[in-house]
Amino acid sequence: MFETSLCQILFYVLAALAVLCAAGVVAYRNPVNSAMCMAVCFAMVAAIFFGMGAQFLGIVQLIVYAGAILVLFLFVVMMLDIHDEGQSRGSYIHAAIGVLVAGVFAGLVIKVSINLPGAHDNTCPAITLCESAGELLIGDARKVSPAQTAAPQYGGCLPELSAAAAARLENPAISAADAAKATSIPDVKLLGKCLYTYYNIPFVILGFALLSGTVGAVALARKIRKD
Amino acid sequence: MIPLAHYLILSGILFSIGLAGVLIRKNIIVVFMCLEMMLTASNVALVAFSRAQGTAGVPVYDAQVLSLFITGIAAAEVAIGLALIVAMFRARRTVESSALNSLKD
Numbered sequence: 469m470f471e472t473s474l475c476q477i478l479f480y481v482l483a484a485l486a487v488l489c490a491a492g493v494v495a496y497r498n499p500v501n502s503a504m505c506m507a508v509c510f511a512m513v514a515a516i517f518f519g520m521g522a523q524f525l526g527i528v529q530l531i532v533y534a535g536a537i538l539v540l541f542l543f544v545v546m547m548l549d550i551h552d553e554g555q556s557r558g559s560y561i562h563a564a565i566g567v568l569v570a571g572v573f574a575g576l577v578i579k580v581s582i583n584l585p586g587a588h589d590n591t592c593p594a595i596t597l598c599e600s601a602g603e604l605l606i607g608d609a610r611k612v613s614p615a616q617t618a619a620p621q622y623g624g625c626l627p628e629l630s631a632a633a634a635a636r637l638e639n640p641a642i643s644a645a646d647a648a649k650a651t652s653i654p655d656v657k658l659l660g661k662c663l664y665t666y667y668n669i670p671f672v673i674l675g676f677a678l679l680s681g682t683v684g685a686v687a688l689a690r691k692i693r694k695d
Numbered sequence: 696m697i698p699l700a701h702y703l704i705l706s707g708i709l710f711s712i713g714l715a716g717v718l719i720r721k722n723i724i725v726v727f728m729c730l731e732m733m734l735t736a737s738n739v740a741l742v743a744f745s746r747a748q749g750t751a752g753v754p755v756y757d758a759q760v761l762s763l764f765i766t767g768i769a770a771a772e773v774a775i776g777l778a779l780i781v782a783m784f785r786a787r788r789t790v791e792s793s794a795l796n797s798l799k800d
Binding site for chain 1: 696697699700701702703704705706707708709710711712713714715716718719720722724725727728729731732735738739742743745746752753754756757759760762763764766767768769770771772773774775777778779780781782784785790
């Protein structure tokens with residue numbers, strides 16, 4: 469499977485680049501360099517989104533983060549003309565404590581991720597977790613229950629996307645033969661359906677939050693007259 | 696295919712680097728960039744979960760909608776935060792967090 473292995477190699481390369489650029493954000497003394505590293509990091513994350521089949525979110529990530537937010541950061545960095553960069557880093561003890569805390573957190577996340585229930589015995593982690601919670605068997609859920617055997621095979625990997633299943637979800641009345649003819653998943657269509665039906669009111673509230681954020685930013689950043 | 700755990704590890708590492716930046720750096724603008732990176736890391740985890748849950752071959756789009764909301768709120772947050780930084784620079788002529796050591800000047 470050439471395509472699958474290519475996807476895998478791309479993911480690991482992109483992930484390594486994203487982590488490198490993220491480290492660059494912290495390491496560079498000049499905020500402009502940090503902002504550029506952040507842009508590359510977000511572009512890599514967007515590419516990983518594309519690889520996961522979330523095309524719309526990848527585009528949003530590129531436009532909002534690598535486009536709008538980055539430009540805002542750069543404008544502010546250039547507007548404020550920060551001159552004194554020598555004192556921008558604290559003492560070594562301060563840095564060591566920060567690295568220690570973050571390292572402990574990273575180790576915790578990695579340990580939990582590797583030991584996800586169901587990661588080694590071909591079941592979905594969410595289903596396994598629910599069942600384990602029901603039977604108080606977290607960490608030792610080797611007992612196979614009927615629901616677990618009925619759960620789809622998972623194998624710790626993300627399941628393949630199926631265009632036929634997407635076509636059936638989009639139009640339940642479609643025949644199996646027509647569904648099998650579908651070649652691609654209408655990602656934006658399905659996401660929009662979810663967004664504008666179940667999450668319509670939160671979406672409107674998000675719009676108000678953005679509006680009030682814009683108004684608040686203008687109110688905060690305007691020059692206050694002293695008279 | 697790539698295991699879900701690897702996506703979660705990538706997300707955790709990105710989040711930890713952001714956390715380290717928030718703790719280490721004194722420049723508030725860079726601290727703010729690191730905060731954005733932590734939000735992005737959570738987005739990676741959410742999208743990976745949306746794929747992993749959709750065992751029928753279609754992602755669960757609730758997670759992706761949540762990720763979209765996070766992006767939108769992050770945009771509003773950046774606007775307000777940068778306005779606050781500009782206001783702080785006007786008042787103190789610095790963006791170092793260590794310079795914020797008095798309640799009233």
